[in-house]
Amino acid sequence: MLRKLLTGIVFSAGAALASNVALADGFTLKDKPKIAMLDFGPKNDGGWGQSFDEARQKMEAALGQKIMFVESIPEDASAIDPVVERFISRGANIIIGTAFGYSDAFKALAAKHPDVAFLNGSGTTNASNLESFYGRTYESQYLCGMAAASVSKTGKLGFVAANPFGVVNWTINAYELGARKINPNATLTVVYTGAWNDPVKERAAAMALIDHGADVIGQHVDTPTPQVVAQERGVYGTGHHRDLSEFAPKATVCSSVWVWDKFLVPEIKKIEAGNWKPSPYGAFIEMKDGGTDISPLGAAVPEDKKKLILAERDAILHGKQIYAGPLSDRDGKLRVPAGQVLSDADLWKMDWFVTGVITQK
Template sequence: MKIKSWLGVIATVVVAIGSMTSAVFAEERGFTLKAKPRIAMIMFADKKDGGWTQAFEEARVRMEKALDLKIAYVENVPENAAAITPPVERFIKAGYNIIIGTAFGYSDTFLTLSKKYPDVAFLNASGTTNGPNLQSFYGRTYASQYLCGMVAGAMTKTGKLGFVGANPFGVVIWTVNGFEMGARLMKPDVTTTVIYTGAWNDPVKERAAAQALMDGGADIIGQHVDTPTPQIVAQERKGFGTGHHRDLSEFASKATVCSSIWFWDRYLTPEIKKIIAGNWKPNPHGAFPSVKDGPTDIAINKKLVPEDVVKKVMAERQALIDGKEIYAGPLKSADGKDVITDGKVLDDGSLWKMDWYVPGVIAQR
């Protein structure tokens, strides 16, 4: 009996070790599709919105060619679970096994869906949730906005810049700060006044904000909202503007001096190739690629921007590619607090949580 008992114990231990080993190996192996890849994209707004969503639509078309795969899509999906879940589940039931989301507000729902469908790979732009088959991604837009700020700082005559922002979230605040820091590199006493509309896509509020900023003396308007309205207002008022998401000189060729732009396919194409290859391992903290990696960059309107300014901006762009850090100490906030000590660089967690402004930023809610 004792021998049999010990044999039972040994067998149990072996099985347990085998299970643990399998779990470890599974974790090491990462995520692998169980069928041929079929890709679908869930779009937050209209694919021709002129900004954020259109940048994804343009990337989708390029990705189809690069991957030699058709990418299905659905437009105008709001940021709530009741709206997100049905189209995603319809795609999954139809055999789609790579789902790409395009909104911050999809984060929690995508996490829930990724747990419900562990054999499906999920990617979500500007998201905050991650898992074994889910990776959120975003770009370091403070870098491209920093470069746009350089253009604005070089070209302002009043020394007053305006900025139309959607919401005072970390990903918007860091663009405002980056914009002002770039501007001060060219004009040390320049200021940036920011007005938040409370919405990513609201042309009426964006128009009112841009007009108020220009009434207050701003001669160049930056933005982190989804439509080209601030650029259109700048052109109507015979000022200048810097766009976001896409090259917005398409809408205001006499005003838009540069734009912070997205090339999402530069990130998504190689990432999807990793998923297709198998053993995909999402970053547990999400992907946060830079100008060097390609998804965020600057487009300069060389018809409006002097050649010497273009050269300075492109030299700074190369410095960023070579490893220069924008949020490096010593750096104080607008209220005089030490936010980055000498020799330190702001870590990614602190970037996401940014709730302070650099000197020269005037925030209006």
């Protein structure tokens, strides 16, 4: 989702988030956990919002309790505050948000309700009872890039992206690095739509990429439109947020999918256990801890390539770093020296591209 995300994302600055965090004593609930969730989007949006709703249902089964839930809550304190206050009045003591734009409201609410734990997906604020979290999507998009190159006949890949922010650029670069693991000559042409959710612009971008020779379409936008266009035009694609083969079963060969429950269930159990100490910089979740993963690979991916992709997935689960040096950008500038790994701060502010990525001028 990450709608307005990252006009100077605070995660990258790190220390700026620590000022309101007290780590001397951990947070402990006074009563048994009672959970509520606010979803930014509709629960059936096919993307970001639905990924959280599906996680909620899995969490209910894993935690043995119903989770109070409301959908389509806009990123405005005047909408957020009354909903949270109502949940708290009904006994909720763990509140889960799902939007960057909830960040300031959640910070204020956490200060007002020090006995309540707050978690916020794609947020940027943290406190002794508030933790924002987001996944390292470049890990799963790297694998999607491998799948894309595995089914491409031309080595010309296309990518429909929302905005040139760090969290989008890191998926683009990882996608190309994955593609080049399969085909060292693969290229990735990117079109930015300037919007997280604009099916009209996404359709136009996907059509243009295919018209210029791309035979696989990747994406970091909220709707399944690029996959739908890929299927209409007889090419392949890879999805984002959820398994988008639901919308384009013939085209979609891989999707980067959120697996929020794999992070939230253990995190809620930590809160329940007491002495919970949120990260002062938020939780930046690796694949092994439940950030993102990939959907089952499509039938079009050759079996030998599936084995390679799954081997790389296993390597990531065991610590493989996508942005390990030596790594230079497409202009030849060394970005990561040999023996080093790109820092989280540099990931968040990524404004450069690896060899093979072609962007708009």
